[in-house]
Amino acid sequence: MGGGGRGGRSRTQRKHFRQSRENVWKRSKSDPDPSSTENNPSWTPFATENAAFDFYYKEQGIVEPQQWEQFVAVLRTPLPATFRINSSSQFSDDIRSQLENDFVHSLRDEVGEGGETEAIRPLLWYPGNFAWHSNFSRMQLRKNQTLERFHEFLKLENEIGNITRQEAVSMVPPLFLDVHSDHFVLDMCAAPGSKTFQLLEIIHQSSKSGSLPDGMVTANDLDVQRCNLLIHQTKRMCTANLIVTNHEAQNFPGCRLNRNYEKIELDHNIGQLLFDRVLCDVPCSGDGTLRKAPDLWRKWNTGMGHGLHSLQVLIAMRGISLLKIGGRMVYSTCSMNPIENEAVVAEVLRRCGGSIELVDVSSELPQLIRRPGLKKWKVYDKGSWFVSYNGVPKFRRSVILSSMFPSGRGHRDVVDSSCNVNVEVGTNGINENVGDINEDAGDGVQPVLNPVMSESVEEVSDFPLEHCMRIVPHDQNTGAFFIAVLQKVSPLPVIPEKPKVKIHEQYVDPASQSLNDAQVQQITSPENAHEEDFKAVSEENADDNEPNTQDMEDDPVACEEQKTKENLEPDNVQNTMKRVPGKRKLQIQGKWRGVDPVVFFKDEIIINSIRDFYGIDERFPFNGHLVTRNSDANHVKRIYYISKSVKDVLELNFKVGQQLKITSIGLKMFERQTAREGSSAPCAFRISSEGLPLILPYITKQILHASPADFKHLLMNKEVKFEDFTDAKFGEKAANLLPGCCVVILSLGNTTAVESLQVDESTIAIGCWKGRARLSVMVTAMDCQELLERLLIRFDNVNGSSGHVHKSSNDEEEIRPVQD
Numbered sequence: 001m002g003g004g005g006r007g008g009r010s011r012t013q014r015k016h017f018r019q020s021r022e023n024v025w026k027r028s029k030s031d032p033d034p035s036s037t038e039n040n041p042s043w044t045p046f047a048t049e050n051a052a053f054d055f056y057y058k059e060q061g062i063v064e065p066q067q068w069e070q071f072v073a074v075l076r077t078p079l080p081a082t083f084r085i086n087s088s089s090q091f092s093d094d095i096r097s098q099l100e101n102d103f104v105h106s107l108r109d110e111v112g113e114g115g116e117t118e119a120i121r122p123l124l125w126y127p128g129n130f131a132w133h134s135n136f137s138r139m140q141l142r143k144n145q146t147l148e149r150f151h152e153f154l155k156l157e158n159e160i161g162n163i164t165r166q167e168a169v170s171m172v173p174p175l176f177l178d179v180h181s182d183h184f185v186l187d188m189c190a191a192p193g194s195k196t197f198q199l200l201e202i203i204h205q206s207s208k209s210g211s212l213p214d215g216m217v218t219a220n221d222l223d224v225q226r227c228n229l230l231i232h233q234t235k236r237m238c239t240a241n242l243i244v245t246n247h248e249a250q251n252f253p254g255c256r257l258n259r260n261y262e263k264i265e266l267d268h269n270i271g272q273l274l275f276d277r278v279l280c281d282v283p284c285s286g287d288g289t290l291r292k293a294p295d296l297w298r299k300w301n302t303g304m305g306h307g308l309h310s311l312q313v314l315i316a317m318r319g320i321s322l323l324k325i326g327g328r329m330v331y332s333t334c335s336m337n338p339i340e341n342e343a344v345v346a347e348v349l350r351r352c353g354g355s356i357e358l359v360d361v362s363s364e365l366p367q368l369i370r371r372p373g374l375k376k377w378k379v380y381d382k383g384s385w386f387v388s389y390n391g392v393p394k395f396r397r398s399v400i401l402s403s404m405f406p407s408g409r410g411h412r413d414v415v416d417s418s419c420n421v422n423v424e425v426g427t428n429g430i431n432e433n434v435g436d437i438n439e440d441a442g443d444g445v446q447p448v449l450n451p452v453m454s455e456s457v458e459e460v461s462d463f464p465l466e467h468c469m470r471i472v473p474h475d476q477n478t479g480a481f482f483i484a485v486l487q488k489v490s491p492l493p494v495i496p497e498k499p500k501v502k503i504h505e506q507y508v509d510p511a512s513q514s515l516n517d518a519q520v521q522q523i524t525s526p527e528n529a530h531e532e533d534f535k536a537v538s539e540e541n542a543d544d545n546e547p548n549t550q551d552m553e554d555d556p557v558a559c560e561e562q563k564t565k566e567n568l569e570p571d572n573v574q575n576t577m578k579r580v581p582g583k584r585k586l587q588i589q590g591k592w593r594g595v596d597p598v599v600f601f602k603d604e605i606i607i608n609s610i611r612d613f614y615g616i617d618e619r620f621p622f623n624g625h626l627v628t629r630n631s632d633a634n635h636v637k638r639i640y641y642i643s644k645s646v647k648d649v650l651e652l653n654f655k656v657g658q659q660l661k662i663t664s665i666g667l668k669m670f671e672r673q674t675a676r677e678g679s680s681a682p683c684a685f686r687i688s689s690e691g692l693p694l695i696l697p698y699i700t701k702q703i704l705h706a707s708p709a710d711f712k713h714l715l716m717n718k719e720v721k722f723e724d725f726t727d728a729k730f731g732e733k734a735a736n737l738l739p740g741c742c743v744v745i746l747s748l749g750n751t752t753a754v755e756s757l758q759v760d761e762s763t764i765a766i767g768c769w770k771g772r773a774r775l776s777v778m779v780t781a782m783d784c785q786e787l788l789e790r791l792l793i794r795f796d797n798v799n800g801s802s803g804h805v806h807k808s809s810n811d812e813e814e815i816r817p818v819q820d
């Protein structure tokens, strides 16, 4: 029996530790004596910047001893920047060739001709080669003068939504979700939304211009600010198939109609919100992102993983319970810690009792190098390693849980089990350690005091955890990630509920028919689950409140910090009230305070005026597809369009008493025109840039077809008088439009306007304003710039030239930014 733990160490021993920290290795059975490099020269103690990290992961055996040095060396090098090209982008071929060209030109001076192709290459495992790996870190891209042009280019393309900088490994989980265009997908912890974006891309991939897929994505996150980031990012997808919600994932509402309601109402509609696919990219300690965020070296400690394990299990369980039978869930973290990874998956498998399976996806994405999940691991706490829960002292059992161990057996189970070692708990409450290590405060590593007690047997999980995937940094120069794919094969077993117990203390499968409605209501209803949140930002105001989106990549550390804060100060109504400055008026509308209500927009007068003004074809359905965030129709500023799938969910949400707290829904389609000229226009609503691609094939009025020269003229000058257009006929037609919003489509070729409207994925169109004497573009400066660049490529292609125009070259026309 080991005598580890805080009480068992003397002052002299602590001093000794400080003087020679490497002594810690003498206590590990498998480790060589670090003072003798002859044993294994590759095992350099404390090669990382955090001894506890080094010690912990070496002992957990996440990489082979002979690879340790390589692993650490890679961890200490900055992460190469990787990019994903929006695969639903209408212009991805152009963009791709432009990216290549720009990259080649911006690098040639530095690396010499020929060397530039080494600088960026496709990530071969990503379908369609839509993801790219560069040889530069994010910092190099930002700071290196020679890369300035490329960086600027990337920033612009990112802002527009054509290219996303996303860590390579973070792109992996959605790829294993096997999403189809008709799937209902739940992204439980979605912000800042890089994976949501991928999911939306997949849903939309095969949709034709002007049509919407049958599926939808619900993207949820606990953090309102991060939800806003997600909304901003996904805006570029121009999707009507997205709902953004703001719940604790572990308490995500079930939205289940009670059975009587179901019988009467459910002819065509859904009676319960269940998903075909669930992405469970949980908050984690984030030590897989060390290359990107080296600050984490200092902060890292084993307590981070311990503190998150239960939440991760609860979120995963909720995800499983919201999954349809036959549905797939991907559980992922950017941590290497088995307590946050295999232990969570094993616990979920245990709790689900055969109703879910861990899927073997080893044949999918064969070019992605991954390692099997661990079948055995240990738990480290307060200076001791534990191989089973039986050894955990009583006073630590609220922190170190049985579910953290491979067998998941609790103390009683161990005592009762005939096949397991049962070591008595000593008087000091500590036992069954393999190599005790004392520690000072926190997770500092201390020298070992007592001999190893080898009575204990390391537990090995019975579950096929080798089907989990571990991606490690030194296999393909990435960050680290953990991914497990789970399939629901039957309803979850029903666990008897105690009345009035919060959902985070148990789980419920809403699919389970044996659970009565009262129970479901009690557990899933938001009122019971948690308090309403005051800090939510209203979407009506969201546009005035643009978040900083410089870096949209996952920030697991932020998640961890946030979680800790949450635990300390639950953000309930009372607490929030205290923080709200006296005079601030809280918005109390609809069900969720601080969040604008979602209201179906049914004002026939406005709807008809929009339909008539733009000549919108009847085949484009408005009925039930238009929503606003303001119940007063006279003051509606924006009208959003929702897909049939989102409409179904929204209708269900109304029937179940608005359980979903919706921060964003659908696609902004029409915006009230506030400009001076707007008041004189027959239609008060203009078409928004986001909504234009969807509605374009159905518009029959207020359309102009511009020659490339006039289109460019408009983009460059922002406002053009009718008589100043190169093509006089075009100017005439513009002058004859009704005042107000109109659409200008680029006609390819150098001829005058073509009348027949053949809209497809490659059509370029912009919203304009027809005033008394001129046309003005209604596109942001950034979009104008991007369009101009794209146009230059198209002109070059038409004229058979190189396909690339240098911004800096002398023959290039100056691009004048256009104000929004």
Ligand SMILES: C[S@@+](CC[C@H](N)C(=O)[O-])C[C@H]1O[C@@H](n2cnc3c(N)ncnc32)[C@H](O)[C@@H]1O
Residues within 6 Å of the ligand: 170, 188, 189, 190, 191, 192, 193, 194, 195, 196, 220, 221, 222, 223, 226, 247, 248, 249, 250, 281, 282, 283, 284, 553, 554, 555, 556, 559, 562, 563
């Ligand atoms: C690893 S990040 C997710 C990254 C995201 N999937 C992506 O690809 O962009 C984890 C997210 O979980 C959120 N989070 C933390 N606790 C949560 C909870 N209890 N329920 C829902 N979301 C939570 C954090 O705000 C954070 O945005």
